[in-house]
Amino acid sequence: MTQSVDVVVVGGGQAGLAAGYHLRRQGLDFTVLDAGTAPGGAWQHMWESLHLFSPAAYSSLPGRLMPAQPGQTYPDARHVVDYLADYEKRYGLPVQHGIRVDAVRRDGDRLRVEADCGAWRARAVVSATGTWSRPFIPAVPGRGIFAGRQIHTVNYRHPADFPGQRVIVVGGGNSGAQIAADLALDGDVEVAWVTRRPPRFLADDIDGRVLFDVATARRRALDAGRSDTGGVASLGDIVAVPPVRAARDAGLLTAKPMFSRLTADGARWADGSRVGADTILWCTGFRPALAHLAPLNLRGPRGHIATDGTRTLDEPRLHLLGYGDWTGPASATLIGVGRPARDAAREIAGLL
Known part of the structure; x- marks a missing residue:
């Protein structure tokens, strides 16, 4: 069975929820397909001692401040999961859990989103799958002979x-x-x-609030044609x-x-x-989880998908959200994903 909607959001973590919030404000018909069986995105799988870099008030998605965690200046991962679950419920976002998207294809004037339990035809797609499912390990000599x-x-x-x-x-x-x-x-x-x-x-007094401001200032400078400030990388x-x-x-x-x-x-x-x-x-990082987009043939040199903001240049019906600075300043963070999600929703509404 194939369903039709205005927009399909692939991924129900923090970026997918931010997209859903702004798509709802634009009055669009959309669904969010999430491979996870429960709310919380990648935060469900973090190590036990992990805490945010910023206080709760500076780690929020659009429309809903994260409440402070009692006894903690910097909330832990479990608190973030609870916040995301509450956010999904509070705004009644149409997230369908336990659905893994396999492919996005062109289908006439629509994009066809194929999943393990069915298909959707959408006028636009937001890919918000993040990086957690694609851990990277470098090809170090001897890696295959280590016995541990x-x-x-x-x-x-x-x-x-x-x-x-x-x-x-x-x-x-x-x-x-x-x-x-x-x-x-x-x-x-x-x-x-x-x-x-x-x-x-970084200096001991620098936290996520400062990093977000620095990343945003760098993007504004580049957009205005001014010299590169170096952004967060210049600090440490x-x-x-x-x-x-x-x-x-x-x-x-x-x-x-x-x-x-x-x-x-x-x-x-x-x-x-x-x-x-x-x-x-x-602890060698991740790569964007974009295998579901392979049928669109969007990858250019070195495997990069060219974008203008969040919109892909070679497929204007597709937006990439939450993969890092190349899809919006600090867009891989809780506080940073709201602005590019808002811009993506506005662009999609204009397109449709």
Whole structure:
């Protein structure tokens, strides 16, 4: 059975909900298809100690402030899940959970969205699938011969899963620093933190509020033809949230340079030094989850889909939302996704 609507939103996490909020305000008929069986998007799968970079009031989706979490300046992931579930319910957003979209195709004057339980014909599509389902692990020499366990950020939950182990954490971003700190502060895990370049900590007083303002100022400068301010990258790579500060100040968060190869029992550096390991924990980022868009043949050089804001240049009926700065300043964050979601909904309403 094929259903017809004005707009299909693929993905029911924070970006999909923000899109739904603004599509509703535009008076459009839409549905949100979400592969997750429950509300909360990727936040349902985060590690237990994860907290937001910003206070609750600065971590909100459009129309509904996130309530403060008692006893916490920076809310934890469970609080975010509860907030997103409440947001979905409060606005009566038509989210259908447990539906995995396989493909989006052109179908005359419509786009056909094919899922594991049926199909929808839509006049426009918003892809808001994020990156969590596409973890990236680099092709490091020796990765195939390491005899221990290898996991990615997506598999990490808490230090208790590594009792007495030697763990090499790879990655110099926020996830790598936070997970290395989490393990090091536990005291029952021997941690080696490895980064491709020396870690750059932001000043202790910088949090998500500042980062959003900096990212927005950079985008406005570029749009106005002014010189690139460097944005967030000019400030550093790692937000010094309290656990990271604690581990850093205790001398537990000193990074080693990237190893040259993995061995059967650990890692080896170019100078011949070695570190033994039971587990390699790859905090090496993600790639956009866009496989469902392959039938549209939109990828250009190096696999990039060209966009103007959120609208794809080669298929104006398709908008990409929440994948990072290339689809809107700070659009992969709770506070940042609202503006590009609003702009996308307005463009779609104008198109239709």
